Amino acid sequence: MSLDLHADAPPDGRRPRSTRAESRRRLSLTRADLKYSPYLYVLPFFVLFAIFGAYPIAYTVWIALTDRSPLNPTISFVGLDNFVELLTNDPQFWNAVVNTFGMFAMSTVPQLLIALMLANALNRRLPAQTFFRMAIAMPIITSTAVVALIFSMIYAREFGLVNWALDLVGIDPIDWRANRFASWFAISTMVDWRWIGYNALIYLAAMQSISKDMYEAASLDGASRRRQFWSITVPQLRPTIIFTLIISTIGGLQLFTEPLLFTSGAGGISGGSEGQFQTITMYLLDVMNTRFRWGYAGAVALVLFLLIAFMSVVNYLLARRISSDK
């Protein structure tokens, strides 16, 4: 058997004869194929996005201007009333905003700093470097639900691991759910545990694309390693730091599962006895599913989105300034 290098050619070199009409039809088919195939290939996304993405978003804007509720037989247009009430006369919403931002700041800053340090360590000559990378990355395979349940027990008031460790060094046990800052701290560590490794890998990848010449030149000039880290590595990582900051902002302001499952029992959505760790997303579902004020929930969703967009821009500008000062 001989090797057939032109698999597409008919085996015995005989091409099927085509009439003129047939070849014309084939040509127009080819033209249609060239013209319409690309649209066909991208169509599935746009169909799904139109139905399950764009339409709900547009509808949210409309709902937020009404008093729609499954309890109301008629829906009336109320203009900006929902927004006015939300911003001027809703202490529970502002409580949720403070909680969300508090936990966001408490988790993001150490998360990115520790990730940066870890990445710098992983960027050294190491034996078993794959083991280290995998061990550091492993928390990302757990779901936020699993993380929340494990840490709930670690932070239990009685028999909890952290309180046991505190007891060893002579500190009184802390009621991690009752105290606002304690609960924020506990929830922040849940977020950090899951995401530090992920961010460290992202920083590591970016560090490895920094040219070695810069470090060699700096070494020749007598710059210490610490100096090199702050004067070469960090500025070179600027786009990556901005990226991780924005990702953390989007994730942090949507915080939901960890605080929800921090309370066992059915009342999780209220975020503690006095809402001390209720986040904006929890409040959104609270309004939607417990109070059935759907129009109002629409307003909460829109304000949350605006906050996320605003914070992303602020982070971007901040990160740009900090690094270009160097």
Place this chain on the structure above:
Amino acid sequence: MTTTTLRPPVRQPGHRADRPSRGHRAAALWKASPLTWVGLVLGVILSLFPFYWMIVIASRTNDAANSWPPPFLPGGKLGENIERVLANGDANVLKGLMNSFLVSGTITVATVFFGSLAGFAFAKLRFKGKNALLLIILASMMVPIQLGVLPLYILMAKLEWLNTMPSVTVPFLIGGFGIFMMRQYAEQAVPNELIEAARVDGCSTWRIYWHVVAPALRPAAAVLGLLTFMEQWNQFFWPFVVLADPANPTVQISLRSLNTAYFADNSQIFAGTLIATLPLFVIFVLFGRQIIGGIMEGAVKS
């Protein structure tokens, strides 16, 4: 609509050219100092300890789990606790496991297929409005699901999908992340000449996709599949909203049911978390390198 936890950064086309290829990547400049070692070992311990702790509690009786000082070594009750979890009628963990496999599997297959098709179109085909459409896809990745959650919920109610699997499957069959990742890969992995040659040979666009492009995209498809499966398996927010009936949960939602019991049975809860994590643990052990490679590849920007 997406809630990707693993998002692609906005990469400049052609960035790969400026980067040394994997084979030429120089070794790190410095050896690790003792302080670095301390930090690394501490990091590894903190990363792995909760997994170990999960096994410790999942293999103890509830009394032992709630004792003082807390137990630090695994006990012998793992099988018993797992049986109790699977028999727990309030949580339906077994049903949840099956549902999660079904949902995550379907979404993974669809995402890889539609993502590679659309990624191919955006990378290699010419059509009007391409850039505008790509911009919409990028923008769609920035929008949190919370923004549309209420109308989406109403829509699901109208479709009579509440408490059924289509509600957590259909909206996620293809997302911006998959398309964008495949486009980035297709741009550099498939030479234009190859596509032109196939055209000259009379291949239709579909045949080019199936015989030329799809095989070349296989490595990226594997990574996208892994990341998609992990992400979908771990979904909580949207299933929590639409799967309120505990009779038909995904596995993450059945964990929530375990936790809402009046008397929290920690050894049972931890056995549940172990069951919910095990499939991903297996995937991580088998494909950890690819997953890490995918995260790192996706992160590098010019």
